[in-house]
Amino acid sequence: MSIDYKKELEKASKTMILVHEPDTLIKMIVRMLVQKVKVSHANILLHNHIADSYIMKVSRGPLGLKVPEGFTRMDNDNALIRIFSEEKATLFSSDNTIVYPKAKKILDILVKNENSDLLRGALYQMEIFDAVACVPCYFQHDLLGILLLGSKKDGTEFEADEMQFFVALASDVGMAIRNAKLFKDLTDELDKRKALFKNITKALAAAIDAKDNYTGGHTDRVREVSQKVSDKLSQKYPDLIDDAFSEDLEIASVLHDIGKIGIPESILNKQGPLSPEEWNTMKEHTVIGEKILESIQELENCVKGVKYHHERYDGTGYPEGLKGAQIPLIAAIIAVADSYDAMVSDRPYRKGLPQEKAMDEIEKLAGKQFHPDVAVAMVELYREGKL
Amino acid sequence: MSIDYKKELEKASKTMILVHEPDTLIKMIVRMLVQKVKVSHANILLHNHIADSYIMKVSRGPLGLKVPEGFTRMDNDNALIRIFSEEKATLFSSDNTIVYPKAKKILDILVKNENSDLLRGALYQMEIFDAVACVPCYFQHDLLGILLLGSKKDGTEFEADEMQFFVALASDVGMAIRNAKLFKDLTDELDKRKALFKNITKALAAAIDAKDNYTGGHTDRVREVSQKVSDKLSQKYPDLIDDAFSEDLEIASVLHDIGKIGIPESILNKQGPLSPEEWNTMKEHTVIGEKILESIQELENCVKGVKYHHERYDGTGYPEGLKGAQIPLIAAIIAVADSYDAMVSDRPYRKGLPQEKAMDEIEKLAGKQFHPDVAVAMVELYREGKL
Numbered sequence: 143m144s145i146d147y148k149k150e151l152e153k154a155s156k157t158m159i160l161v162h163e164p165d166t167l168i169k170m171i172v173r174m175l176v177q178k179v180k181v182s183h184a185n186i187l188l189h190n191h192i193a194d195s196y197i198m199k200v201s202r203g204p205l206g207l208k209v210p211e212g213f214t215r216m217d218n219d220n221a222l223i224r225i226f227s228e229e230k231a232t233l234f235s236s237d238n239t240i241v242y243p244k245a246k247k248i249l250d251i252l253v254k255n256e257n258s259d260l261l262r263g264a265l266y267q268m269e270i271f272d273a274v275a276c277v278p279c280y281f282q283h284d285l286l287g288i289l290l291l292g293s294k295k296d297g298t299e300f301e302a303d304e305m306q307f308f309v310a311l312a313s314d315v316g317m318a319i320r321n322a323k324l325f326k327d328l329t330d331e332l333d334k335r336k337a338l339f340k341n342i343t344k345a346l347a348a349a350i351d352a353k354d355n356y357t358g359g360h361t362d363r364v365r366e367v368s369q370k371v372s373d374k375l376s377q378k379y380p381d382l383i384d385d386a387f388s389e390d391l392e393i394a395s396v397l398h399d400i401g402k403i404g405i406p407e408s409i410l411n412k413q414g415p416l417s418p419e420e421w422n423t424m425k426e427h428t429v430i431g432e433k434i435l436e437s438i439q440e441l442e443n444c445v446k447g448v449k450y451h452h453e454r455y456d457g458t459g460y461p462e463g464l465k466g467a468q469i470p471l472i473a474a475i476i477a478v479a480d481s482y483d484a485m486v487s488d489r490p491y492r493k494g495l496p497q498e499k500a501m502d503e504i505e506k507l508a509g510k511q512f513h514p515d516v517a518v519a520m521v522e523l524y525r526e527g528k529l
Numbered sequence: 530m531s532i533d534y535k536k537e538l539e540k541a542s543k544t545m546i547l548v549h550e551p552d553t554l555i556k557m558i559v560r561m562l563v564q565k566v567k568v569s570h571a572n573i574l575l576h577n578h579i580a581d582s583y584i585m586k587v588s589r590g591p592l593g594l595k596v597p598e599g600f601t602r603m604d605n606d607n608a609l610i611r612i613f614s615e616e617k618a619t620l621f622s623s624d625n626t627i628v629y630p631k632a633k634k635i636l637d638i639l640v641k642n643e644n645s646d647l648l649r650g651a652l653y654q655m656e657i658f659d660a661v662a663c664v665p666c667y668f669q670h671d672l673l674g675i676l677l678l679g680s681k682k683d684g685t686e687f688e689a690d691e692m693q694f695f696v697a698l699a700s701d702v703g704m705a706i707r708n709a710k711l712f713k714d715l716t717d718e719l720d721k722r723k724a725l726f727k728n729i730t731k732a733l734a735a736a737i738d739a740k741d742n743y744t745g746g747h748t749d750r751v752r753e754v755s756q757k758v759s760d761k762l763s764q765k766y767p768d769l770i771d772d773a774f775s776e777d778l779e780i781a782s783v784l785h786d787i788g789k790i791g792i793p794e795s796i797l798n799k800q801g802p803l804s805p806e807e808w809n810t811m812k813e814h815t816v817i818g819e820k821i822l823e824s825i826q827e828l829e830n831c832v833k834g835v836k837y838h839h840e841r842y843d844g845t846g847y848p849e850g851l852k853g854a855q856i857p858l859i860a861a862i863i864a865v866a867d868s869y870d871a872m873v874s875d876r877p878y879r880k881g882l883p884q885e886k887a888m889d890e891i892e893k894l895a896g897k898q899f900h901p902d903v904a905v906a907m908v909e910l911y912r913e914g915k916l
Contacts, residue, residue, distance in 0.1 A: 159546055159704060162711075317546055321708065324549075328715045334827065335722040341825045342726065346733050349790045349821045403736045407794045434736045438728045440721065 150178060150307075155314035162325035168199045171315055175291065179307075182292035185271055187216060187223075188319070189286050196223055196287070214271075221263025226278040227285040231264075233257055237309050240276040241300050242268055275300050277308040279316035286316050340392070347396045350403050354410050360483055361396060367479035367520075368395040370528060374519040375475070382471055387443075391472050394447025398476050401431030401448070413490070425460045428452055447472035451480055454511045466513075474513035478504065478520050481511070497524060537565055537694075542701035549712035555586045558702055562678065566694075569679035572658055574603060574610075575706070576673050583610055583674070601658075608650025613665040614672040618651075620644055624696050627663040628687050629655055662687050664695040666703035673703050727779070734783045737790050741797050747870055748783060754866035754907075755782040757915060761906040762862070769858055774830075778859050781834025785863050788818030788835070800877065812847045815839055834859035838867055841898045853900075861900035865891065865907050868898070884911060 154174055161167040168186050175184040187196040198214035216223050225231050225240070232238045234248050245265060252258040268276060273290035280286060289312055294300065347361045354360075372391050376383040402410060405427050409420045416424060431448040435441050450464060450473035457465035459477075469477075485500040495503070501524050508517035523529045541561055548554040555573050562571040574583040585601035603610050612618050612627070619625045621635050632652055639645040655663060660677035667673060676699055681687065734748045741747075759778050763770040789797060792814050796807045803811060818835040822828050837851060837860035844852035846864075856864075872887040882890070888911050895904035910916045 155542075156700070156704060159708060313543070317543060321546060325712070325715070328712070328719065332715065332719050332722065335719060335726065338825065338827050339722065339726045339729070342822075342828075343729060345821050345825060346787070349787070353790065400733070400736070403740065403790070434732050435729075438725070438732060440725050441729075 154178075154311060155318070158314060158318035159321055161318070162322050162329075164319060164322045164326055165199070167318055167322050171289075171318075172200050175289070179291075179304075180295045181274075182295055183272070184292060185273070185290040187214075187288040187290065189284075194218065196220070199287075216267075220267065221260050222267035222276065222288065223285070225260050225264045226276075226288060229283075230257060230260060231276075231278070234261060237305055238278060239305050239309060240264060240268065241305065242274045243299060275305065275308065277305075277312045279312045279319065281316045281320045286319055289315070343393060343396050347400065350400060353407070354399070354402055360487070361399060363483045364398060364476065364479045365392060365395040367482060367529070368392075368475050370523055371475050371479060371516060371519050374523055375471075375515065378515060378519075379471065387472070390441075390443040391447065391475060393441065394444040394451075394472055395476050395479065397431065397435065397444065398448050398451050398480065399427060399431070400434055401427035401429065403434070404430035425452070428461045443470075443472060446470040447476050449473070451476040453477065455513050456510050459511075469513065471513070471516075474516050478512050478516050482520065497529065541565075541698060542705070545701060545705035546708055548705070549709050549716075551706060551709045551713055552586070554705055554709050558676075558705075559587050562676070566678075566691075567682045568661075569682055570659070571679060572660070572677040574601075574675040574677065576671075581605065583607070586674075603654075607654065608647050609654035609663065609675065610672070612647050612651045613663075613675060616670075617644060617647060618663075618665070621648055624692055625665060626692050626696060627651060627655065628692065629661045630686060662692065662695065664692075664699045666699045666706065668703045668707045673706055676702070727783075730780060730783050734787065737787060740794065741786070741789060747874070748786060750870045751785060751863065751866045752779060752782040754869060754916070755779075755862050757910055758862050758866060758903060758906050761910055762858075762902065765902060765906075766858065774859070777828075777830040778834065778862060780828065781831040781838075781859055782863050782866065784818065784822065784831065785835050785838050785867065786814060786818070787821055788814035788816065790821070791817035812839070815848045830857075830859060833857040834863050836860070838863040840864065842900050843897050846898075856900065858900070858903075861903045865899050865903050869907065884916065 154171075158167060158171065161170060168188065172184045172186055175181055186199050188199045189195075190197045193215065195218065196216040218224070218227065226238075229238065231240055234245055235241070242265065245261060249258060249261050249265065252261070264276075268274075268290070271290050272292055274293045275289075275291040277289040277291070278285055278287075279289065289308065291300075291308070344362070344365075351358065351361045368391055369388070372383055372388060405424060409416065409423055412420065428449050428451065432445055435445050435448060447470065449461065450469055453459035453462065453464045453469045453473060454477075455466055455469065455474070457463050459469075482500055482504065485503060486494045486497060488494045501521050504512060504517050505521055508514045512520075520529075541558075545554060545558065548557060555575065559571045559573060562568055573586050575586045576582075577584045580602065582605065583603045605611070605614065613625075616625065618627055621627070621632055629652065632648060636645060636648050636652065639648070651663075655661075655677070658677050659679055661680045662676075662678040664676040664678070665672055665674075666676065676695065678687075678695070731749070731752075738745065738748045755778055756775070759770055759775060792811060796803065796810055799807065815836050815838065819832055822832050822835060834857065836848065837846075837856055840846035840849065840851045840856045840860060841864075842853055842856065842861070844850050869887055869891065872890060873881045873884060875881045888908050891899060891904050892908055895901045899907075907916075
């Protein structure tokens with residue numbers, strides 16, 4: 143081989159450690175082996191925790207030698223696995239690797255016993271995959287995987303310094319695989335937590351929805367429409383609307399009516415119009431929502447959406463009569479989505495408006511009840527058939 | 530130096546990449562420099578994103594040279610920072626490092642200009658820290674930090690191969706720091722998510738608590754007592770009670786009365802005894818709680834705690850009349866904690882029992898209303914003054 147092992151190894155291990163997606167990492171390693179080290183083909187057998195066996199993850203090389211991914215699986219009692227997991231290859235080679243021609247010669251002069259049987263079994267496995275050299279990857283003493291290398295393209299045999307390179311590489315591969323797995327476990331756990339949070343808030347909001355006889359599914363629709371409006375507006379407000387804003391909006395839209403939990407059922411479910419006093423009590427759901435959530439520091443922006451989703455652009459809303467730009471954008475978006483859903487939904491005492499009429503209404507109220515840009519975004523969504 | 534650079538470097542970078550706590554990592558690197566490489570002292574200047582400057586993270590060596598952690602901070606326009614961040618050290622040394630005696634000699638013969646001023650400033654900074662050699666750590670082209678090394682203990686000067694070792698080491702340090710930071714960001718984010726989840730469930734449960742006029746703070750007390758009972762029981766049930774159980778129990782105890790959201794206020798807040806019909810409606814809060822949460826797959830075990838926290842050991846409870854071991858342990862624990870809090874809390878129509886009397890009651894009901902082991906754990910906690 144014409145490469146400078148040390149340099150190649152350093153470069154490789156540096157790149158490997160940055161790859162946190164185990165599958166991508168494995169593919170990268172095999173590609174490097176075939177391209178840089180110039181072997182005819184290379185495979186990796188990788189330990190799988192769930193199956194508690196070793197699975198051929200990727201293989202590369204001329205089509206005839208390419209083993210389909212996941213096609214081959216070796217159990218813990220397979221000779222090739224055992225010879226490395228029990229670290230018995232050290233009986234036959236000083237560097238704990240197997241190079242086929244050398245090992246074959248050793249086997250020919252060995253007395254038949256348990257260890258020679260193991261070597262024979264391992265060599266038989268190597269024949270199946272047309273592997274000329276096998277190098278184990280450990281993390282501490284756990285066998286994480288085995289590199290299986292085909293013959294060198296230049297036809298020469300593997301030299302001691304080359305095997306030394308592979309052993310060092312395999313050690314880095316072991317570390318990189320472990321690092322990538324740790325990352326993957328963490329990101330998986332994070333995704334699970336995010337989903338759990340989303341699901342529990344949705345479930346609880348839905349339960350509160352269910353108290354309010356008129357509004358079945360209201361919360362979920364407001365969440366959906368709010369997201370669409372926000373996506374639409376993000377072109378106009380690229381500095382305001384980022385991933386964090388979207389996430390806050392999702393939580394706030396789900397929880398916008400959470401304060402209704404503090405409103406007496408007699409008012410919440412009253413058939414017919416509310417008295418002025420009852421109406422004042424009803425309006426308190428905005429500040430009750432704030433109270434419920436205000437101790438949670440991470441929800442600071444969400445709380446604004448919950449508290450101010452009944453403010454109006456012209457200052458005639460509640461609870462504080464904020465005007466124009468004083469109203470946080472997150473609240474302005476929920477306000478339009480909330481009103482839209484109220485307009486088009488049926489109520490016991492009236493039928494919901496057709497979408498077209500609701501849009502006329504929203505257009506008419508832009509700059510009065512609604513933030514003009516938000517109202518425009520809503521109408522555009524409708525015109526584009528996205529609502 | 531008597532060490533085998535290559536081996537030491539490989540070993541070091543392998544250990545480094547496994548350390549995911551940046552501060553521990555930095556300490557480890559400095560310790561290694563002083564012990565293995567045998568320099569009088571070593572410091573690391575590390576870039577801090579929030580302060581947008583470089584902070585002396587740790588220093589090690591004889592007391593006189595030890596700089597207190599965080600004591601020194603260098604801004605981006607500091608000469609020592611600029612010479613490396615602008616990669617201008619390459620003007621004076623082929624390997625982009627600064628070795629003081631050599632650099633001093635170069636400075637003496639340089640024409641005074643912008644670059645010689647920069648070198649002069651950098652050397653002045655090195656004098657302050659008694660640093661003989663400076664080696665930058667980059668990730669890609671971002672200057673992550675600078676290693677500052679004191680003089681060699683054997684009194685000789687740094688040789689080219691030693692500097693080569695430090696440059697390679699610094700490159701690994703850069704990678705390890707970045708890897709550790711990524712891990713820390715992920716685990717921080719995960720911790721934040723866990724806290725957020727806990728806080729939102731607590732806030733919503735407290736809001737539901739508030740509906741039920743009698744039970745201010747009830748949910749939070751049930752959570753606390755449940756955890757204590759579970760900790761106590763973990764010695765007896767080491768296979769059943771692990772971290773996952775504890776977490777499920779915490780969620781389930783917080784949400785155990787979530788189904789009350791579906792019970793009419795007229796029943797929930799009725800002054801005086803409930804009629805048999807009203808009582809049947811009240812009992813439904815267990816299955817309503819189940820309905821609210823059952824779609825969330827991750828809460829499968831929590832749902833059991835919510836649904837069955839009114840079952841009794843002798844089979845006379847609700848909703849299903851489960852008996853003995855049929856009742857999930859998570860529910861049996863919440864049942865005792867819930868009853869205990871009801872016993873000792875004041876109600877409008879009666880005063881709460883003294884703790885001692887409540888314990889007599891729980892002991893008496895062990896094996897009847899309560900799981901005997903859970904009841905015993907509760908009483909033991911009280912006797913130990915832990916309740």
